[in-house]
Every structure is written in structure tokens, then in C-alpha cells.
Amino acid sequence: MGITDETLVAYADGQLDGEEALAVERAIAGDAGLAAKLAMMVAARRAVRQAYASPAPVAAALDARVRALVAEDQARRQPRTATVIELASRRRVAPFWQVPAAAMLALAVGAGSVWLVTRDDAAPGGLQVAALSDPAVAQALDSLASGQTVEIGDGVAVSVVPSFRDDADQLCREFEQTVADGSGIVAVVCREDAVWDVRLVVATGAGDADSYSPASSMETLDAYLSASGAGAPLSASDEAAALQGLN
Amino acid sequence: MSDRFSDDLIAFLPNLRRFALSLCRRGDLADDLVQITAERALAARDRFDPLTRIEPWLLRILRNAWIDHGRRTKSQGQSVELEDAPDLLAVDGVRQTEAILMLRRTEQVMATLPDDQREVMMLICVDELSYREAADVIGVPIGTVMSRLARARLALAKKLGIK
Numbered sequence A: 001m002g003i004t005d006e007t008l009v010a011y012a013d014g015q016l017d018g019e020e021a022l023a024v025e026r027a028i029a030g031d032a033g034l035a036a037k038l039a040m041m042v043a044a045r046r047a048v049r050q051a052y053a054s055p056a057p058v059a060a061a062l063d064a065r066v067r068a069l070v071a072e073d074q075a076r077r078q079p080r081t082a083t084v085i086e087l088a089s090r091r092r093v094a095p096f097w098q099v100p101a102a103a104m105l106a107l108a109v110g111a112g113s114v115w116l117v118t119r120d121d122a123a124p125g126g127l128q129v130a131a132l133s134d135p136a137v138a139q140a141l142d143s144l145a146s147g148q149t150v151e152i153g154d155g156v157a158v159s160v161v162p163s164f165r166d167d168a169d170q171l172c173r174e175f176e177q178t179v180a181d182g183s184g185i186v187a188v189v190c191r192e193d194a195v196w197d198v199r200l201v202v203a204t205g206a207g208d209a210d211s212y213s214p215a216s217s218m219e220t221l222d223a224y225l226s227a228s229g230a231g232a233p234l235s236a237s238d239e240a241a242a243l244q245g246l247n
Numbered sequence B: 001m002s003d004r005f006s007d008d009l010i011a012f013l014p015n016l017r018r019f020a021l022s023l024c025r026r027g028d029l030a031d032d033l034v035q036i037t038a039e040r041a042l043a044a045r046d047r048f049d050p051l052t053r054i055e056p057w058l059l060r061i062l063r064n065a066w067i068d069h070g071r072r073t074k075s076q077g078q079s080v081e082l083e084d085a086p087d088l089l090a091v092d093g094v095r096q097t098e099a100i101l102m103l104r105r106t107e108q109v110m111a112t113l114p115d116d117q118r119e120v121m122m123l124i125c126v127d128e129l130s131y132r133e134a135a136d137v138i139g140v141p142i143g144t145v146m147s148r149l150a151r152a153r154l155a156l157a158k159k160l161g162i163k
Helices: A005-012 A018-029 A032-051 A060-076 A080-093 A101-106 A129-133 A135-143 A214-227 A236-246 B004-011 B013-024 B027-043 B054-072 B094-112 B115-126 B131-138 B142-159
Strands: A149-151 A157-165 A171-178 A184-192 A195-203
Touching: A005 A018, A005 A032, A005 B142, A018 A032, A032 B094, A032 B115, A032 B142, A060 B004, A060 B013, A060 B027, A135 A157, A135 A171, A135 A195, A135 A236, A157 A236, A184 A214, A195 A214, B004 B013, B004 B027, B004 B054, B013 B027, B013 B054, B013 B115, B027 B054, B054 B131, B094 B115, B094 B142, B115 B131, B115 B142, B131 B142
Parallel strands: none
Antiparallel strands: A149 A157, A157 A171, A171 A184, A184 A195
């Protein structure tokens, strides 16, 4: 039986099982030409392996680029909640009135501008800007001191962050409203004509994957506060006095 | 923070670059191919079966990146870049020089092989993939890999004067 070149190379590379290998060995024993061919195949493999023995050196720049890609990939894989926690601590470290001027360029939203953010699936308990006219929300804004959170039913929580006065010296409050699934909005309202006038609403991330990015929401908010001439947060006593004056 | 997938990818970069150089023979393009491979591998890592070897998987991504490049630019330079070749003048000693000449000659002969033969040589003789793995990387039946490999080995031996 003739031994094909394919079988011979497979034999040279140890890819044949016992019986096939035995057949090749028997054929080689009686065929000097076949034995020489086998020797060529073995030698060719050795020559190539030696010629390319050392893997190609990777320049530092390429290595650094790939490591940056790996780091990006790992950052993407962090759970979303970790980002939110990180964000909260970042904001405590750098409050909005200390946001550098560069951040203002990110978005300059004029006073009175309102970002209307609604959710496609207006499921029960889902957030809508209309919810801001909810008496329960207004009541919370009228009475709650900064840092406090109140449940207003259906798993909806309202927490007031800081109070401040805008460039027209009106009392403004920033608050966060979340629903049970973790989605929420952050909004800025200012007192005008005895009602809370909505200045800015930004969605702050949700449970689903293709939702808004919490980090950029907060950047937007920071940029707005800087651009709109928001004053420093009121002290607890000033805030209490201001809220007292509403009623 | 590190993970197995990322560590394996980084450890295999020199091998990827060596294979890339054998395909495109240009250092800058080889770097691009390696970077594209890393990007695609990370983006597709959820589709990698951790029970299989990562090396053939990465080599296949790189090879596909090279094919994509060829589709975009029909100008596949045939120049052999000198910066990646050993510097003959820097080596002392006749024996060392002879050994290096042999290595260089082997590289030159490899460069004369048809592309499809050279790549099976790289995958099987250099990166030591199994025939099955090489067939999967290239996307051909295992019999095709064996016939290309046999022809490449005989041609290379003849051109190197191995009898």
C-alpha cells in the first residue's frame, strides 16, 4: 500500500495512532526513498522551529495599549452599583460649587431649561416628570431638611440633597427620586410664584443594561449648577428658616 | 486586579506578533493586527469557551483581522522589514554567524512559500497547534491542512538543501 505525503507528515508529527503509525514504519523499512522524504519533513520542521524560536518582541507602546484595553474591559465589567457608590463619594469630595470651569463647558443649560426624561415603558411605579407635580413630592420639598429621605408610597423615595439660592436669590432644592427597581431621577427645582418650578431633570441609571449612565447624569447636573450661578448650600439653620418662610 | 483571560492574552502577545509578522511582514502593520486582535478578543470574551485552549482562538481572530485588512487595502507589501531580522554584523564568531545565516535562510525560504502553506507551517511547526486546531483557525478541512503541510515541508527542505 502506498503511503501518501499527508500520511507521512502526520507520522513525522506524531499525529497517527498506533496501527497507522505501524503501517508507515513497515513501509519506510522497505523504501529508502520514503525514508529520505520523512527525514526531509522532520528536518524542515526543526529548521522552522529554530528560525522562529523566539516570539517577536512586543514594543512597550503596543504592550501599554493592550494593557489599557484590558483595564477598560475590566472597568466595564464592574457591576453598575459600584459605579453609583463611587459617584456618590466623588460628589461629596467635589461639591458642585467647586466644579472647575472646564466642567461648565460640558453643558451650559440656561436657567428655566427643563430636560424632560420619560421612560418608554411607563410601567406602574415608573418615573415620569409629571410625578414632580405630585403633592407628596411638593410636600416633601416644602418640609424635608437636606439629607433626609421620605417614602411617598409605591416604593418611591425622595431625598433632598442641598438647598441653595440661585442667581435671582430664589430658594432652590436638588433632590433625588428613586423607585423600587433602582431607577431614578435627580432634579433641581426653584421656588417661583409659590410653587416648585422644575429647572432640570436627569435620569440616573436603572436596572436595565441600556439605561442612562449615572456618571454622565451627575456631570450634567454639576455642569448645570455651575452654569446657572447656583450659590453655596445653605446652612441647616438658613435652610430651616427659608422653608419656614414658604408657608 | 487581574483575571485569567486577560493574563493569557497578554502572555500570548509575542506569539501573536510573530504570527502577524509571518502574514504581513511589516512591523507597524503587525502591531496594528495584534492590537485589533486584543480589542476583538476582549469584546468577544463571553463567547470564548474556557474549556478550550485560548491560543488557537486568538490566532484565528488575528488571521481574520489580517483577511479584513486585505479586503480593505489591496496593497499587500512584499517587503521584508530589516528591523525584525537579526543583525548579522553584530554577531561575532564564524559558527554563530553560520547558525544565524541558516535561520535567516529559513526565514527567506518561508517567505517564498505560498501564503496558505506558510501559515500552516507557522501554526503547526512554530506555535505547535494540533492539525485539528490549525484546521479550525484557517477554516478548512483537516485533510487540506495535511496536504498543505506536506507540500510546504518538502518544498522548504529542498530549498534549504536538506536531502
